[in-house]
Amino acid sequence: MKRRIGAQTSALAGLRLGKRLLPRKRPWLIAAAFILALCGVVFANYFQSFETDTFDWTGATRVPTTTHGVLSKTGAFHAEDQNLNGLTFTRWGGYSDTFPVGGYTTTIDVYLDISPPYMNGGVTPYPNDTRFDWSSAINTPNCEHRRDFVFNAGFYTDADATGSGPRFVISASNNATRSGANPKNPGRMPYTVYAEGWYIFEHRFRDNGFGVLAVDLTLKNAAGVPLMTWTLSDPSDVIGSTVGGNRYGWFVINEFPFLAFDNAGLVGFQDFCDTPPSTAGAKITGGGWIDVLMGKGTFGLTAKANSGTPTGNLTYQDHGVQDRTVKSTAITSVTVSGNCAQILGTATVNSAGAYDFQVRVCDNGEPGDNDTFSISMSDGYTAFGTLRGGNIQIH
């Protein structure tokens, strides 16, 4: 992988104490993380549907639905990579230095333009072997680039073992660009797509059971049904030793004039290398409850960032099988993007320890029936949902 997004500084986030107190991995944590990954990405720690902005994307052009003939996957807007060829990427809200308990998942919807009329307005197919590469990369524990995991996708009109006529052929590897990868590589189990539409490109970063990173790259149809999975793993990618947290999501190459994408998200706790700066003037209040396994998850939240200095409190109580009370001891970041906010901090769990937490809330109007609350913690705990009672107010 020759091309990388600019080197990330190795400055480490200040929230270290929680790491020393991590409990041993428990099956329910992994199961919860897996369920979280499967469930709606709208509860992701980072989520961008381009409805209001392009927060934390570079090179993404926000466009209304039907632009170049493409209906947004959800909502009224999506984004396009307008042939910027290597300059379109996200940091998923920020690079992370610690591999989270239970792993993490990144996902993005990409529109595969196969049938006329094409997005360039013509009826002539794109040239045979027109490509894009979509990578989700991982860091070292020092916040430096470790490895890319890449969907290699190409549009073809020729005829060979992968099929014939207009189609996409997709495979997965640790390399990108024409010099490094080939979607039709027979050793990479190429998968052929004939039907035009939205497809989900998902990366699931997980422990292979022996402390080594394994990444499942899954291509899903618009409904979320898996079509093909490639698993990449290298024995030198040892979690906690050579492997840290998330790095970027990146269209490493894009040879299409317009490549439409939507709903980019990361699900899983992020221990940021650099704490995101707070949004000056942000003010959030919330209280209510979501459903958790066998009970309610009640929460109270106040957070603001006068002049950019974050303050506030979080209290959360899981009344279900994972019974716990979370009480913040420090708020380290309050950021607002559109109608959603992210609150980072440190908390005790059942009056003990010091764990990092990441809360994301969305204010979807009054009353709060459609508002959402999610919490991820450095010990692997996750809970999320649409409010069953209460309200979120982003003032």
Next chain:
Amino acid sequence: MKKITCMMCLLLGIVAVLWEPVRTTASTEGVTVTGAATATFAQGAALGSVALNSLEVGTGAFIEPDGTADGVYSVVLTGTTLLGQPRQIRIDGKVLSGEVAPDGRVYFNGIATMSLGDGTPAISGVPFNVSTTGNSMSLAIDSTSLPAAQLASGNISIN
């Protein structure tokens, strides 16, 4: 007739809110109240015909020095009906004003939507008053003042 009764209750509630005894001292700095907790009622607590056992609360509010407030108060009251059926009463409130007494007790109030959990439509515009020390919480909803519920689990922070 029902409408008149509802209006009377509403008026009584508003009067109760307005005639709440004046706290002697307001805080000189704003405070936040943040809580997610379970609290239990002593025997005899009731709202209408529902005997209350406990409440689960989630609240977050900023109370400014001038007595204005912004925030959310959400509580589920759990109890039993006269027929012994379990019942949950849901109150979702918007905090509008509040203050801190010299002893540290925080008072706040606002307007809520109350769902009685009996299949009848939720009632909106219901005034509520809350006072809390962090260890207990007292709630007056509409014209009914409930006895203080003692914290059983969770946490209420006043900062």
